Amino acid sequence: MQLLTTRDPSSFTLAYLPDQHVIIGRWMRPVLLGELQIHYQELLAAAIAHGNCRHWLLDVRRRRINDADAVRWFGEEFGPQLPQLLGQPVVVAYFAMVGQDVASTDPALWENIRQGSMQGAQYCYFDQESTAMAWLAQQP
Template identity: 25%
Template sequence: MNMEIPAPLIDFTHRADLDILVSRWAYQPHPRELPAVYQQMTDVALHEKSRFWLQDIRRRTLNDPETTNWLLTTYFPTMARRLDGRLFVAYLVGPTLHNSIINQPDYVSAEAYDDKPFAISFFGDEGAAIRWLQIQQTNKAH
């Protein structure tokens, strides 16, 4: 009997040298998989006291609108409060998903988050995403 064991959906690494929580998604999740993943993300972020996240979602092909709404209205504001400071999330995306995200009618740029307890930005290059997070770290007074 040959049973395939599915690969983990997400891998978390806290880069202590950069003070960045890196989450690498292995595949496009089914929405029912997300609550457990976000609970795991919460646990890791709180344990590491990390407010600077790199989400590598290059292997994902779409964003679930309900999940996106929940992230923006509930999860990210709650995590910022629980981490005692502004949360910064850099998404590393592939070109197809990136185009899909930025061309949605409700897409907002990183600057639109200036009055929010969190900020999000999208990148096609990991180095640029890390640089953005490092800039936020030097400005973390706001």
């Protein structure tokens, strides 16, 4: 595992697994939208620097994951540029506590948002990192 430099490692860290061609981003605390945008830009720069790595494991256990502004920004602004910049859509495994910060009182709602795609990215949420990594390994 190769640790990568970030502006503020107390809020966000990056690592690259060359043998699996996976970038790992970990949020260390809750962040505001502006910080999140910087972190995703750092993640994208790392992906480009490592051969257009498009398999990402994102550890979101310590940050909000249902922030409407963040979801809108990723879906409308950030995500759509990824296929052009990386050559293909990104595959993202989110490592989160199941039901973390989502309206999970309705299991059908949770299942509906647990896995899907948006412009520029395919994603799935997992409650175990090993399962997330296994899923990433199976993605083209």
